[in-house]
Amino acid sequence: xxxxxxxxxxxxxxxxxxxxxxxxxxxxxxxxxxxxxxxxxxxxxxxxxxxxxxxxxxxxxxxxxxxxxxxxxxxxxxxxxxxxxxxxxxxxxxxxxxxxxxxxxxxxxxxxxxxxxxxxxxxxxx
Numbered sequence: 001x002x003x004x005x006x007x008x009x010x011x012x013x014x015x016x017x018x019x020x021x022x023x024x025x026x027x028x029x030x031x032x033x034x035x036x037x038x039x040x041x042x043x044x045x046x047x048x049x050x051x052x053x054x055x056x057x058x059x060x061x062x063x064x065x066x067x068x069x070x071x072x073x074x075x076x077x078x079x080x081x082x083x084x085x086x087x088x089x090x091x092x093x094x095x096x097x098x099x100x101x102x103x104x105x106x107x108x109x110x111x112x113x114x115x116x117x118x119x120x121x122x123x124x125x126x
Contacts, residue, residue: 021094
């Protein structure tokens with residue numbers, strides 16, 4: 001599976017962006033998809049995950065502001081980011097994990113993911 005993320009950019013605080021991640025391969029629908037982010041000088045952190053059924057799980061820092069979704073027919077996962085804050089500034093990565101568990105909250109660790117996109121930069125100005 002190859003992943004291509006896009007949609008990052010510069011936005012003012014309070015604004016919104018939608019990230020997309022297109023996947024190649026016929027088995028996309030069987031993968032759990034996740035979004036992670038990494039700010040300068042910080043470790044990569046979990047943002048959101050969605051399993052094949054559409055069940056999702058979010059980091060507390062983005063809950064209520066971000067929404068992860070997937071379109072299995074288009075082999076694409078999205079991250080709608082609303083009410084953006086300067087602390088959301090980071091490179092955002094999409095990732096794919098083989099379906100091992102049915103609940104999305106198991107998929108918060110980067111080590112579970114076998115495939116990673118190249119990252120897209122999100123900058124939120126104050």
